[in-house]
Amino acid sequence: MSIVIDASIAIAWSFPDERDAESVAAGRYVLRERALVPVLWRWEIQNVLRNAERRGRIAEDATSRILRSLAAMPLSVDATSTEVTFGAELALARRFALTVYDAAYLELAVRRGMLLATKDAALRAAAAQLDLLWKPSVEQRD
Numbered sequence: 785m786s787i788v789i790d791a792s793i794a795i796a797w798s799f800p801d802e803r804d805a806e807s808v809a810a811g812r813y814v815l816r817e818r819a820l821v822p823v824l825w826r827w828e829i830q831n832v833l834r835n836a837e838r839r840g841r842i843a844e845d846a847t848s849r850i851l852r853s854l855a856a857m858p859l860s861v862d863a864t865s866t867e868v869t870f871g872a873e874l875a876l877a878r879r880f881a882l883t884v885y886d887a888a889y890l891e892l893a894v895r896r897g898m899l900l901a902t903k904d905a906a907l908r909a910a911a912a913q914l915d916l917l918w919k920p921s922v923e924q925r926d
Contacts, residue, residue, distance in 0.1 A: 785898070787810070788899070788900045789825075789859075789901045789902070790825070790828075793810050793903060794825075794854055795829065795833075797853075802903075813901075821889075822862050822891075823862070829851075829854060830851075833847045833851070869891055873887040876891055879910075882906055882910060886907045889902065890910055893914075894914065898916070900917060
């Protein structure tokens with residue numbers, strides 16, 4: 785079954801200091817089962833990488849490698865969200881004290897009945913309240 789992933793999980797795959805057992809397990813799961821992301825994910829990933837370049841954390845060629853690697857992952861972009869959900873993200877953001885950007889991931893998980901993988905604490909708490917938080921099983925962590 786596919787899961788929804790946010791940028792924090794995907795970025796953790798590329799930065800050793802952010803990588804942990806859960807993000808590695810999520811990457812393995814995505815390779816086997818696929819993942820779904822909102823349209824926003826593309827821009828969020830690129831923004832994080834651009835900020836990392838500006839801070840001297842990575843070079844442009846590393847950004848290019850990371851983008852190619854992420855493009856090769858079995859991810860589908862949910863383009864219908866822009867047509868169907870206008871306002872739904874705001875309602876979730878208010879309900880769970882999230883940014884509207886983070887609520888976009890939660891809205892997608894709710895609408896599609898999928899689990900959400902994230903490293904963001906507030907988003908994890910919201911997904912857990914809705915029983916939509918993805919957690920790796922013991923065998924997925926190995």
